[in-house]
Amino acid sequence: MKMVKSIAALSVVALALMGCGSKNATIKFGSIGPLSGPYAVYGGDCKNGIELAVNEINAAGGINGQQIELIAEDDEGAAEKSVSAYKKLVTKDGVKFIFGSLTSGCAIAISPLAQAQKVIQIAPAATAPKLTDAGNFVFRACYDDPFQGVVGGKFAASNLGARTAAVLYDISNDYSVGLTENFKSAFEANGGTLVSIETYSTGDKDFNAQLTKIKNANPDVVYLPDYYSTVALIVKQLRAQGINTPIVGADGWDGLTENAGDEVLNGFYSNHYAADSTEPKVKNFVTNYKAKYSLTPTAFAALGYDSVYMLKDAILKAGKTDSESVRAALEATDGDYVTGHLRFNEKHNPVKGAVIVELVKGSDGKLTTVYNTTVNP
Secondary structure, three states: OHHHHHHHHHHHHHHHHOOOOOOOOOEEEEEEEOOOOOOHHHHHHHHHHHHHHHHHHHHOOOEOOEOEEEEEEEOOOOHHHHHHHHHHHHHHOOOOEEEOOOOHHHHHHHHHHHHHOOOEEEEOOOOOHHHHHHOOOEEEOOOOHHHHHHHHHHHHHHHOOOOEEEEEEEOOOHHHHHHHHHHHHHHHHOOOEEEEEEEEOOOOOOOHHHHHHHHHHOOOEEEOOOOHHHHHHHHHHHHHOOOOOOEEEOHHHOOHHHHOOHHHOOEEEEEOOOOOOOOHHHHHHHHHHHHHHOOOOOHHHHHHHHHHHHHHHHHHHHOOOOHHHHHHHHHOOEEEEOOEEEEEOOOOOEEOOEEEEEEEEOOOOOEEEEEEEEEOO
């Protein structure tokens, strides 16, 4: 009888040692983004960047000896599906570190939940200012719309020498509205005048009525603050109307090189990094990404990649994986990443520069982007 009790006691100890406290347990990272639907190019690029970083870290031994387990969810760019994906990751999969979602509306939809449940949310590319109002468990890897809109306005006035501008924006999209407001204020502050401000709603396909008004206003530059799929439609109609002015946009234009034609030439947009940079971290990232995916990485890939490394560095700094400790370490981030030297302000928005890239024809005749200038905070 004593022998049986001893064996039972040893079994309990063995099971305890093999339990969830084991050093070899994986660290679960979740990602939410549009892997299908109208923004799938963005979501796919970001997921690629996240996966590349996770694979590199795991190949190098993981984080404090623990491997990362990545669980990716598709929200199709719809806020209600972002919430469903979040709930699945947290309640079913036990994830407490989430990258996403990608677009502002989807990221904002899950931020109150992340804050309430003390789940660390890092939004790679959601630029709407109110995202981080949810609280201190919510971070973003990209700069926000006020800074990006200001960059566009300053660039149009100072670098392009534009004195008048027209804006065509999506009145039903927070991203587009925020960029417009800040472009307007910066352009006017730098001596410019808005001669035409026209709107449309998400899903519209015909912009000719608005573009006729813009043409009649004869602006020096046209600002188009929307995502690449819509911008590609607008610019075809804009050029067909004989509007040949420079066009300026924001990071949502990433993807135009694969989804538009020569009509987007003489186009410039603010972005988070330039793939043709000579910075060692950028060169290494671009080389490894091309080797794995046979594509030049977009800013969405770079931001996804940086998001993982920022979190990895914070976990290493914290020396543990509870979300309170990692949150505090993440707030203290001050390091060099692919998209620049990064630290966080009190609102968990990164303090770093923005680049302006130009759309050009490459030596192979295909559309590409080249670095134009940098605007620092």
